[in-house]
Amino acid sequence: FGRRAHLNDAVPSTQDVLRELAEQGAPEGTLVIAEQQTKGRGRMGRNWVSPAGKGIWMSLLLRPNIPLHQTPQLTLLAAVALSRAIARIVPLEIGIKWPNDLLVDGRKISGILLESAAEDERIRYVVAGMGISVNLEEEDFPPEVLEKAISLRMAAGRPIDRTDIITAVLEEFERLYELYAARGFAPIRALWEAHAVTLGREAILHTPQGEIVGVPEALDELGGLRVKLADGTVRTVYSAEIGDRT
Numbered sequence: 001f002g003r004r005a006h007l008n009d010a011v012p013s014t015q016d017v018l019r020e021l022a023e024q025g026a027p028e029g030t031l032v033i034a035e036q037q038t039k040g041r042g043r044m045g046r047n048w049v050s051p052a053g054k055g056i057w058m059s060l061l062l063r064p065n066i067p068l069h070q071t072p073q074l075t076l077l078a079a080v081a082l083s084r085a086i087a088r089i090v091p092l093e094i095g096i097k098w099p100n101d102l103l104v105d106g107r108k109i110s111g112i113l114l115e116s117a118a119e120d121e122r123i124r125y126v127v128a129g130m131g132i133s134v135n136l137e138e139e140d141f142p143p144e145v146l147e148k149a150i151s152l153r154m155a156a157g158r159p160i161d162r163t164d165i166i167t168a169v170l171e172e173f174e175r176l177y178e179l180y181a182a183r184g185f186a187p188i189r190a191l192w193e194a195h196a197v198t199l200g201r202e203a204i205l206h207t208p209q210g211e212i213v214g215v216p217e218a219l220d221e222l223g224g225l226r227v228k229l230a231d232g233t234v235r236t237v238y239s240a241e242i243g244d245r246t
């Protein structure tokens with residue numbers, strides 16, 4: 001991964017740059033990195049703060065040989081890859097909040113956005129967007145974001161080399177992607193569950209179909225989250241935002 005890398009100064013979003021390259025036939029593993037994004041986007045239509053030179057804003061092209069309904073598995077794979085890569089370079093306790101937010105001390109340090117192009121159940125390509133807040137300082141975050149976000153620099157108390165992290169992410173991603181191709185989702189699921197902070201704690205899940213209150217218990221074989229409700233029934237959720245029950 002990353003043998004073909006396109007480095008940009010400022011772009012609206014690396015997702016769109018890579019999507020264009022994908023449409024032109026770019027191979028799997030193609031990487032787009034930007035120093036700054038002027039319209040970085042997050043999950044659920046949110047903005048993603050991407051100031052110049054302070055973080056890693058990048059998108060990786062995948063052409064997986066799986067049906068579309070298995071893409072949640074790749075989302076979880078990406079979260080495991082990033083958390084292992086970061087922990088290799090900076091000794092921090094990183095927890096994964098379902099599906100793929102990376103947290104340090106309960107605050108978000110990195111976010112992942114997978115966007116796929118498919119024809120019916122056949123995937124044409126997946127653009128895996130990764131944002132890592134590496135050297136942002138408190139004043140780089142808008143006040144409403146700051147209480148929920150943190151950078152590696154803030155957490156570690158020293159500036160962190162972005163290149164070391166990028167190299168580690170590409171290595172971990174490629175290794176896990178090969179493991180997934182060879183052995184399927186089971187080993188990825190076990191690694192994800194070992195890093196998860198979401199399991200076993202009552203939470204509110206804001207799903208497109210409404211709110212659910214329950215205790216997330218495990219992943220299902222597709223990468224959905226199995227949630228036990230108060231009446232003892234179990235629901236599986238594939239898209240949601242999780243809030244703490246306080």
Ligand code: BTN
Nearest residue numbers: 013040041042043058111129131
């Ligand atoms: C989230 O947690 O909501 C996902 C954030 C994803 C941000 C990355 S930064 C690189 C890529 N380009 C974007 O516009 N978004 C993703």
